[in-house]
Amino acid sequence: SSCEHxxxxxxxxxxxxxxxxDAMLQKQWKRAAExxxxxxxxxxxxxxxxxxxxxxxxxxIGAEILWHHSHGSVKEFNSFIEQMKILSVKRYLxxxxxxxxxxxxxxxxxxxxxxLSLAESWRFGEQTxxxxxxxxxxxxxRGLLDYYSWSKxxxxxxxxxxxxxxxxxxxxxxxxxxxxxxxxxxxxxxxxVPGVWDLFVKCYVDLLEFYGAHNEARQVLNEYAYxxxxxxxxxxxxxxxxxxxxxxxxxxxxxxxxxxxxxxxPSHELMIDFxxxxxxxxxxxxxxxxxxxxxxxxxYAGWKENVKAxxxxxxxxxxxxxxxxxxDWIKQEWNSRKDWWPAFHFSRYLAKRNWQKNxxxxxxxxxxxxxxxxxxxxxxxxxxxxxxxxxxxxxxxLKKFVNKHSLVYLxxxx
Amino acid sequence: xxxxxxxxQCSEVNWGLTDGGRFYCRSCHNxxxxxxxxxxxxxxxxxxxxxISKGLRKQKKNDGGCEWYVCEGFQLILKKQAxxxxxxxxxxxxxxxxxxNFWRCYLQKSQQAYCNRPAVETAKALPVWDSxxxxxxxxxxxxxxxxxxxxxxxxxLQTDCSFASSTSKVSESTSVCSGSVDGHLYLMKNxxxxxxxxxxxxxxFCYMALLWLREPMTLSDLLRxxxxxxxxxxxxxxxxxxxxxxxGLDLKIFCVESWPVYEEVYNKMLELxxxxxxPRFPDITDSCFLHPDMLxxxxxxxxxxxxxxxxxxxxxxxxxxxxxxxxLTLVPGNKSKRKVKYDVLAAAVIVVVLKLLxxxxxxxxWLLSDFAEERNKNNKEGGPYFEFKKWYTVIKCCLDxxxxxxxxxxxKYLWRCEKPLFYSAKKKSRVLKRRQMVVNLQNQFGKLSGxxxxxxxxxxxxFQLSWSEENTDGSCFHGQSLKGILQEKCGVLTAVNPDxxxxxxxxxxxxxxxxxxxxxxxxxxxxxxxxxxxxSFLLRIQPSYIHEEVCVIEHKLFNxxxxxxxxxxxxxxx
Numbered sequence: 001s002s003c004e005h006x007x008x009x010x011x012x013x014x015x016x017x018x019x020x021x022d023a024m025l026q027k028q029w030k031r032a033a034e035x036x037x038x039x040x041x042x043x044x045x046x047x048x049x050x051x052x053x054x055x056x057x058x059x060x061i062g063a064e065i066l067w068h069h070s071h072g073s074v075k076e077f078n079s080f081i082e083q084m085k086i087l088s089v090k091r092y093l094x095x096x097x098x099x100x101x102x103x104x105x106x107x108x109x110x111x112x113x114x115x116l117s118l119a120e121s122w123r124f125g126e127q128t129x130x131x132x133x134x135x136x137x138x139x140x141x142r143g144l145l146d147y148y149s150w151s152k153x154x155x156x157x158x159x160x161x162x163x164x165x166x167x168x169x170x171x172x173x174x175x176x177x178x179x180x181x182x183x184x185x186x187x188x189x190x191x192x193v194p195g196v197w198d199l200f201v202k203c204y205v206d207l208l209e210f211y212g213a214h215n216e217a218r219q220v221l222n223e224y225a226y227x228x229x230x231x232x233x234x235x236x237x238x239x240x241x242x243x244x245x246x247x248x249x250x251x252x253x254x255x256x257x258x259x260x261x262x263x264x265x266p267s268h269e270l271m272i273d274f275x276x277x278x279x280x281x282x283x284x285x286x287x288x289x290x291x292x293x294x295x296x297x298x299x300y301a302g303w304k305e306n307v308k309a310x311x312x313x314x315x316x317x318x319x320x321x322x323x324x325x326x327x328d329w330i331k332q333e334w335n336s337r338k339d340w341w342p343a344f345h346f347s348r349y350l351a352k353r354n355w356q357k358n359x360x361x362x363x364x365x366x367x368x369x370x371x372x373x374x375x376x377x378x379x380x381x382x383x384x385x386x387x388x389x390x391x392x393x394x395x396x397x398l399k400k401f402v403n404k405h406s407l408v409y410l411x412x413x414x
Numbered sequence: 415x416x417x418x419x420x421x422x423q424c425s426e427v428n429w430g431l432t433d434g435g436r437f438y439c440r441s442c443h444n445x446x447x448x449x450x451x452x453x454x455x456x457x458x459x460x461x462x463x464x465x466i467s468k469g470l471r472k473q474k475k476n477d478g479g480c481e482w483y484v485c486e487g488f489q490l491i492l493k494k495q496a497x498x499x500x501x502x503x504x505x506x507x508x509x510x511x512x513x514x515n516f517w518r519c520y521l522q523k524s525q526q527a528y529c530n531r532p533a534v535e536t537a538k539a540l541p542v543w544d545s546x547x548x549x550x551x552x553x554x555x556x557x558x559x560x561x562x563x564x565x566x567x568x569x570x571l572q573t574d575c576s577f578a579s580s581t582s583k584v585s586e587s588t589s590v591c592s593g594s595v596d597g598h599l600y601l602m603k604n605x606x607x608x609x610x611x612x613x614x615x616x617x618x619f620c621y622m623a624l625l626w627l628r629e630p631m632t633l634s635d636l637l638r639x640x641x642x643x644x645x646x647x648x649x650x651x652x653x654x655x656x657x658x659x660x661x662g663l664d665l666k667i668f669c670v671e672s673w674p675v676y677e678e679v680y681n682k683m684l685e686l687x688x689x690x691x692x693p694r695f696p697d698i699t700d701s702c703f704l705h706p707d708m709l710x711x712x713x714x715x716x717x718x719x720x721x722x723x724x725x726x727x728x729x730x731x732x733x734x735x736x737x738x739x740x741x742l743t744l745v746p747g748n749k750s751k752r753k754v755k756y757d758v759l760a761a762a763v764i765v766v767v768l769k770l771l772x773x774x775x776x777x778x779x780w781l782l783s784d785f786a787e788e789r790n791k792n793n794k795e796g797g798p799y800f801e802f803k804k805w806y807t808v809i810k811c812c813l814d815x816x817x818x819x820x821x822x823x824x825x826k827y828l829w830r831c832e833k834p835l836f837y838s839a840k841k842k843s844r845v846l847k848r849r850q851m852v853v854n855l856q857n858q859f860g861k862l863s864g865x866x867x868x869x870x871x872x873x874x875x876x877f878q879l880s881w882s883e884e885n886t887d888g889s890c891f892h893g894q895s896l897k898g899i900l901q902e903k904c905g906v907l908t909a910v911n912p913d914x915x916x917x918x919x920x921x922x923x924x925x926x927x928x929x930x931x932x933x934x935x936x937x938x939x940x941x942x943x944x945x946x947x948x949x950s951f952l953l954r955i956q957p958s959y960i961h962e963e964v965c966v967i968e969h970k971l972f973n974x975x976x977x978x979x980x981x982x983x984x985x986x987x988x
Binding site for chain 1: 671672673675676821822824825826827828829830834845847848849851852854855856858859860862863864950954955956
């Protein structure tokens with residue numbers, strides 16, 4: 001509201017746009033649609049000096065409104081998006097891609113495929129670098145849909161292969177192979193471009209593995225994970241690790257794959273596997289790493305109630321204490337945590353809660369607490385008391401163990 | 415045109431029309447006594463008039479268009495506007511006599527028509543009137559007066575809008591970059607001395623005619639009607655005949671991309687009146703609508719203020735002599751006299767009266783309101799006393815709602831129309847496609863929004879806010895009494911409030927900064943700002959204009975005190 005009584009075309013449309021934006025932020029789609037009807041005439045200006053010109057605004061806003069509006073149907077959206085394609089030559093491919101996404105969201109795979117094919121064959125003027133990229137993207141998505149077809153046909157073959165006679169087998173199989181070829185070509189191309197292509201990589205690797213091209217698959221995954229031009233991506237390492245595991249690769253290579261994952265995402269769920277693997281290792285440095293890994297994982301709130309993680313830690317701590325070697329490892333790890341882990345993990349409140357909800361959890365934690373903080377610590381006292389009261393054998397054993405090593409905590413806390 | 419007699423002197427049939435409306439023979443310049451009465455007011459394509467010797471106006475090649483001049487376009491627009499004004503209740507004289515004659519005078523002065531050498535490019539133009547002494551013997555001014563007089567004349571008022579422009583030879587110089595013949599000329603800079611016609615100027619013409627006739631429509635009313643769509647302005651070129659094709663530079667001339675601005679229209683009107691050498695306008699007397707006493711009454715009603723305040727506005731008007739005909743009447747060309755904006759003046763008077771009675775310093779008016787409330791409790795006979803607080807509540811609520819509605823209307827304002835414009839023939843198909851797309855999108859999203867296209871404009875009304883005494887919720891304050899804030903002194907009712915604060919101690923020099931005073935909201939009390947905002951809304955102008963006028967009035971009102979005390983003093987005892 002203002003005392004402005006002047007108005008020109010440009011200002012009028014700016015004001016209109018702000019009303020649209022307000023309505024969209026408040027999810028008032030009808031109101032947004034209403035104001036959009038008054039905004040669209042800004043297309044009729046011959047020129048636009050703004051960075052984002054009206055046609056792009058209208059495309060994005062209109063698409064958003066149609067998506068959310070309860071009465072918006074696929075048909076409506078199609079008719080709208082076709083107009084948007086005409087509107088700007090530079091944006092044609094992008095608009096096509098958006099169209100494809102919407103079709104996929106509605107489950108219209110075939111229509112999406114058609115749209116992609118149509119877009120792929122579109123050319124305007126000279127190929128600019130941007131168009132190149134966009135075409136690649138379109139081809140990649142088509143490749144993805146080809147993979148999807150391939151996958152369906154493969155499942156058909158696997159399920160019914162034995163029952164059907166030769167002819168049908170053959171045609172389906174041939175189709176399957178043709179899908180594979182189409183998919184492989186496009187997927188291979190896109191993953192060469194630095195970026196995040198998780199889905200594409202997975203699909204491509206799946207294809208390669210099926211056809212036995214393991215080396216190429218490994219190469220692809222290595223590239224994806226280790227090429228510095230690509231953005232740091234934890235999933236890349238996960239895929240590589242899973243591949244290596246599938247193919248029974250050496251522990252060494254598995255460990256090196258997971259190590260990077262630990263560096264990037266210490267709280268990753270694979271850390272449990274990692275720790276388990278490392279604990280078993282004969283190499284000292286691996287076991288040292290294992291301790292580091294499990295402590296690091298438990299720094300995260302999401303792991304607080306993870307029994308497996310605590311049992312890994314408990315096991316390793318117990319083993320170290322019994323062997324009386326490498327207590328300094330624990331000391332090192334505990335040093336940076338002793339100020340806050342007690343409140344974070346071992347409060348009396350948590351003791352009660354853990355005991356009530358999950359007694360295995362409390363068992364494992366109690367062991368760790370008892371060693372790290374001594375037998376007088378709240379957590380250990382409460383849990384062991386409860387456990388002994390309930391006459392659970394393992395808690396009595398636990399109590400004995402901690403009592404036996406009750407002075408360890410002094411050495412650890414230094 | 416119907417005159418086919420042979421000329422008495424040279425026996426030729428080659429007639430033209432003088433300014434005075436008499437036929438004269440072009441071959442021998444014999445002026446007859448025959449005059450011409452025309453009833454036809456339609457725009458006539460210049461195919462018929464005075465073309466006996468020249469042949470028909472050339473048709474353009476392909477598109478069925480014809481040659482046309484920019485001023486013909488404007489003439490059409492003015493005619494449409496005048497018709498719309500007539501439909502709003504303005505007397506027909508405005509269109510048929512006043513506006514038409516102003517326009518022709520303008521054409522003559524700016525040498526676009528009715529003159530010796532119309533300002534069109536070709537050097538080979540045959541003069542329509544050459545140095546005939548008959549025509550030019552009349553001093554221009556008196557002939558103009560003759561035309562403008564409201565009294566009946568000998569039927570020499572022409573209303574056909576024909577053009578005695580130069581010859582068909584002009585067609586060779588028709589520019590490709592405008593549909594009109596002289597579009598490019600129009601935009602050339604050297605036209606400035608001749609007061610080039612623009613779209614906002616059409617409104618200046620209209621207002622000038624309204625003012626001459628002292629019609630009950632202020633400039634702010636006129637501009638509001640324009641924005642609301644009751645007077646053709648935006649996209650008026652839609653009404654041009656098919657044959658008048660617009661393209662290229664014509665767009666820059668006729669295409670409107672912003673709402674008309676009060677100051678601009680007003681100043682152009684003054685320029686125009688001086689340019690046309692108009693005499694003193696008809697006097698604005700106290701029975702005229704534009705007189706501050708009348709306008710104040712109107713605005714007081716609209717602002718839902720007590721009628722009794724009118725006494726006070728009249729007193730102020732009288733005291734500073736702004737009710738005099740000499741002050742109010744427009745005398746074109748008189749640079750020393752400050753020109754009057756009637757609507758702003760009336761609003762400012764009301765603001766001053768409110769300040770006199772309520773002080774409006776964010777404290778006193780509320781105290782006074784409580785005081786009136788107290789007195790109201792004991793007030794049994796007569797109507798209730800006016801309480802500022804109650805008024806403020808009602809008006810603020812109303813103003814907020816209306817302002818919000820206005821803001822949304824601004825956002826929803828549609829600028830384009832069905833008739834598309836394009837710079838050149840090449841762009842035509844693109845423009846048409848775009849138009850189609852816009853219409854499709856409007857339909858699609860219009861359906862989604864579930865709203866019906868608002869096809870009807872609201873009925874034009876002089877009053878934007880109306881309050882009825884029949885409302886039992888007490889939201890109408892017209893009939894309320896001011897006694898609650900007045901006291902009797904020496905048999906005269908005076909305000910309880912003894913103080914006054916000046917908006918500014920010293921007025922600016924208009925020549926230096928263009929204004930006499932400047933307004934910043936933060937520098938003034940909120941109640942004052944509220945009152946300004948109210949009238950700013952009613953008049954659709956910036957609060958600073960009203961504020962400026964308030965300053966001027968205050969300086970007149972307290973002139974003696976200001977002159978006496980050289981010391982700086984912002985609070986005066988009245």
